[in-house]
Amino acid sequence: MGVGTKGWMSRVARPLVLALSSALLLARPASAVTSAVKPAAQPSYAFYYGAAPIPVAELSAFDHVVVEPDSGFDPSQVDTPHTDWLAYASVGEVTPQRDFFSAIPKAWLKGDNSAWGSQVVDQSAPGWPAFFVEHVIDPLWQRGFRGFFFDTLDSFQLIAKTDAERQRQIAGLVRVIDAVKTRYPQARLVFNRGFEILPQVHQWVDAVAFESLYKGWDQGKQLFTEVPPSDRDWLMAQVQPLRDSYKLPVIAIDYCPDTDRQCALETARRISAQGLIPYVSDPGLQRVGIGEPQPIPTRILMLQDSPNRVSLNVSDGVRYLATPLNYLGLRLDYLNVNQDPLPEGPLADRYAGVVLWLNDRVDQPEQLRQWVLRQIAAGVRVVFIGTFGMPVAGPFAQALGLQPAAGEVDGPLRVTHADATLMGYEVPPTPDPRDYTPVRLGAQGRSLLRLQSGDLEFDAAALMPWGGYVMRPFAVLAMDDMSQARWVLQPFEFLRQALNLRDMPVPDPTTENGLRLFMSHIDGDGFASKVEFQDAGGATYSGEALYRVLKQYGLPVTASVIEGEVSDQGPNAAIAPRLREIARQIFALPNVEMASHTYTHPLPWMQVTGEGVATNDYDRAEGTGVQSTNGLAINVPGYRFNLEREIGGSVAGINRLMAPAGKQVKVLLWSGDCQVPAVALKQAYQAGVLNMNGGDTLITRSNPSLTDVAPQGVMKDGYYQVFAPNQNEEIYTALWQGPYYGFRRVLETFELTEHPRRIKPIDVYYHMFTGTKEASLTALNTVLQSVTRQPIHPVFVSDYARKVLDTQQTSVARDGDFWVIRNAGWLRTVRVAPDLAPDLSDARGVAGFLPGPDGVYVHMTGSEARFRLIPLGRAAAQNLPWLASANGRIDAFQRTPERLSFELTSYVAPRFTIAGASACRVRVAGKVIAGEKTPEGRLFSLGPIGVPVSVNQQSVHVDVDCRA
Structure with a gap:
């Protein structure tokens, strides 16, 4: 951290610990690189030494990110094709905390830097270059780092007092850099200053950083500083040869207070005006800073008071709030306020807000009270749902702009005011005189619901300058007699206003190229069941009857079996060979993806794994359970529950016994209640398969409530279900x-x-039991026939799962007037407001757009898109062609004002719509084809969707020529 700008005194902040929060590594699509957007004129850089978890999505908005390697961050476990991760490495100093410190000969340590608790290394020591490569760089390279940020390059100034001594130190530094590049010639090197050695090593350097061009930090005095013009002039004089002679990118790192975003924005603008790469953050580099890209926080911290040893899946935050928050483009991190430590440090750089869904008084109210006040003071928006979890009185009430309401309930509670735009969404507010929170608004805030009884009057819901609150029972009303619930609150708009969410492109896994995703998957239950009607095809078992349906429609289907049900050791040993033969026939269909439904189909996952309420069948000491006939799972004689056997073992067993050539299990479909704990999710990740099931979306006309629409999934200890x-x-x-x-x-x-x-894609999801009855098979055919008449984009479950996982790492950032979207390339759609669309004249990585039921879908061509938004009418009036819709993946997309071309790969007969030009000639595989006029444009179809294609996927090359 800089205390000046001349000589050694400026340095980048010493790193602290950070850790990776999730294991979301995915196989990158081939198109992720080939269709990438060209980089900007100068690359962007970020420096992040913050505590765990590292905000990968926000940081991946930058081209290069420097992290502290001792945090445990593993660059191989994130799929960020447009961001490379550099490891911090101190060359001139070493702290006792480094694991190689004790191996350094004491004679090499020539001085102290008391401000940082470090010792200065003698660069002239003959063995130091080899030591540095072996003990510092080699381990980092083996961990997957391919770039390094060299700090403290001018620390030798502390021990070299004569020109001769300084020259010896400089020569030693040059030998260190030479040793690194000799061992790893392709390594990316970024220097912090190092002006003295750049004449000798500039050819090996990718960029140079320095600190405090306008805003600095005095470590000794703990003060933010204004850089004097004379110091700035000196720095710019050092920068000139770097840019003019060496052609190196130069990064200026400045510092502003955590809460002063305007300072960061203005300072970044001033740095950019100098032709430098800006990065403005806090002095400790503990938060995501501001650069040319301005990452938008897309996470919500959800605090709950759920009972111990109960699945996160059934908590209120997951069941109710996660769905509207996902729809608004937000991802959720969950903490139990009574069990988990509350995060310290800045949150506003990664969290769009904090939501507390509390049903009772918390265990440590004073701790929570102070934490909430710190967040509000730091500018983080806070929302309370249910209760405040603690008394609202005294200084706490005053800080919130509230006050206790005086009086007692005297007769019924009456609604005296209800905001029609935000209350009464599915049912009107129904006061309960036995359950209320008597607080009143002060001078600020907007009451959404006011209740009165006698002389007692209070506000049960309000929008506040710091966020908002909705007290029980006015968020979700439980209708226990019907086993249903209803939203009283309009959650989408309330959350948008209370969290002060910015309008942004929303990563949307329901859609690709404008069309709603379709998938189908089959749980293996009932595979051994016999057909119960006179089947014209002579089917004996359910799988045989379903085989004909799967083959007839040709739509992608993910089919699973329960390995124990079809094994020679299981309860169906007598017919197991025949069952495996049927499974092999199903798996051999080109439109079928293989999945496992576990080994014995556990029902209560929290119990059988010991993570929830234990049963008599669970042996906690051994970590395995004894399966019996009490319904916990299929009874495989002699088998004791084993988590690895259920998941990785079943994947391997199905591959070994039933996989046709060229296929393997790709997905684990959870069984039973699907309330899997993190330890089970971890097993699926380690087995190398994707996972799906659970959530319980049950909405129907007899239960038409958003409360029964589940979110996309849930993160558990870094593993996503x-x-x-x-x-x-x-x-x-x-x-x-x-x-x-x-x-x-x-x-x-x-x-x-x-x-x-x-809010959801289409999923025709059923069990193998469906093949046993004529009525259930008829219903399945009715559903499939209806679906094939709709404009859909068919995918496998593995494709959808990857898209959902990709939402967890998708970065959304502003770069001037442009939006920049980055991810691993699986998720290809962002949704924008209904009256907006991308300006295709200067968009990159965008194939087109299509208005949908609730917004405009923007079609990405790969893993990165850059576009401005303009009014929809103006975008549609542009005289250039664009892709309005397609039922397959787009690759190799190219556009000129009069032409476009792309590869379209679909699991069914390809269909696409071209819009934006009335007279265009369309060639598919070199042959001119005619299109059908539709409201969206001209539709081109290579066959009806209900007719299966001859191979698993069909790819075509499309050329569109709109020249007169």
Whole structure:
């Protein structure tokens, strides 16, 4: 941290610990690199030494990010094709905390830097270059770092007092750099200053950083400083040869207070005006700073008071609030306020806000009270749902702009004011005189719901300058007699206003190239069940009846079996060979993806793994359970529950016994209640498969509530459970009690999750039991026929799971007037406001757009897009062609004002719509084809969707020529 700008005194802040928060490494699509947007004229840099978890999505808005390697961050575990991660390495000094400190000969340590608690290394020591490569660089290279940020390059000034001594130190530094580049010639090197050695090593350097061009930090006095003009002139004089002679990018790192965003924005602007790469952050580099890109925080910290040893899946924050927050483009981190430590340090750089859903008084109210006040003081928006979890009185009430309401309930509680725009969304507010929180607004705030009884008057919900609150029971009303619930609050708009969310492109995994995603998956339950009707095809087992359906429609389907159910050791040993033969036939279909439904189909996951309430069948000491006939799982004689056997073992077993050539299991479909703990998710990640199921989206016309629409999934200790878009036929058949044709009602679910908002893709999800009854098979055919008449984009479950995981690492950033979206290339859609669209005249990485039920879908061509938003009418009036829709993935996209071309790869007969020009000639594989006029443009189809293609995927090259 800088205390000046001349000589040694300026340096980049000493790193602290950070840790990676999630294991979301995905295989990168081939198009992620080939369709990448060209980089800006100068690369962007970020420096982040903050505490765990590292905000990967926000930082990946930058081209290069320097991190502290001792944090444990693993660059190989993040898929950020446009961001490379550099390891901090101190060349001139070493602290006792480094693991190689004790190996350094004491004779090499020539001085102290008391401000940082470090010792200065003698660069002239003959063995130092080899030591530095072996003990510092080699381990980092082995961990996956391919770039290094060399700090303290001018620390020798502390021990070299004569010109001769300084020259010896400089020569030693040159030998260190030479040793690194000799061992790793492709390594990216970024210097912090090092002006003295750049004449000798500039050819090996990728960029140079320095601190405090306008705003500095005095470490000794703990003060922010204004850099004197004379110091700035000196720095710019050092910069001139770097830019003019060496052609090196130069980074200026300045410092502003955490809470002063305007200072950071203005300072970054001033640095840019000098032709330098700006990065403005806090003195400790503990938060995501401001550079040319300005990352938008897209995470919410959700604090709950859920009971111990109960699945996170059924908590209020997951069941209710996560769905509207996901729709608004936000990802969630969950903490239990009574069990987990509250995060310290700055939060505003990565969190769009904090939401507390509390049902009771918290265990440590004073600790929470002070923490909440610190967040509000730092500018973090805070929302309370349910209760405040602690008394609202005294200084706390005053700080919130509230006051206790005097009086007692005298008779019924009456609604005297309700904001019609935000209250009464699915049901009107119904006061409960036994359950209320008597607080009143002070001078500020906007009351959304005011109640009165006698002389007692209070505000049960309000928007406040710091966020807002909605007290019980006016967020979600539980209707216990119907086993249903309803939103009283309009959650989308309330959260938007209370959290003061910025309008931004929303990463949307429901859609690709304008069309709603379609998938289908089959849980393996019932694979051994016999057909119960006279089947014309002669099917004996359910799988045989379903095989014909899968082959007939040709739509992508992810099918699973329970390994224990079809094994020679399981309860169906007598017919197991025949069952495996049927499974092999299903898996051999080109439109079928393989999945495991575990080994014995555990039902209560929290119990059998010991993470929840234990049962008599769980042996906690051994970590394995004894399966019996009490319904916990399939009874495989002699088997004791083993988590690795259920997940990785079943994947390996199905691959070994039933996989056709060229196929392997790609997905683990959770069984039973799907309330899997993090230890189970970790096993799926280690097995190298994606995972899905759970969530319980049950919305129908008889239960038309958003409360029964699950979110995209849930993060648990760094492992993400992907929820099924909707539930299976069991819900619609009353758990197979009838009616057996009830699965037709899933069409209601599809409709209600499309309008008024497309909040889910389509998932035709059912069990193998469906093949046992004529009515259930008829219902399945009805559903598939209805779906094939809709404009859909068919994908496998593995494709959808990757898109959902990609939302967790998608960065959304502003760069001047442009939005910049980055991810791993699986998620290809962002949704913008209904009256906006991208300006295609200067957009990059954008194939087109299409208005949808609730916004305009923007089609990305790969893993990065850069575009401005303009009014929809103006965008549609541009005289250039664009892709309005396509039912497959777009690659190799190219555009000129009069032409465009792309590769379209689809799991079914390719279909696409071209808009924006009335007279265009379209060639597919070199052959001119005619299109059909539609409201969106001209639709080109290479076959009906219901006819299967001859191979797993069909790729075509499309050329569109709109020249007169």
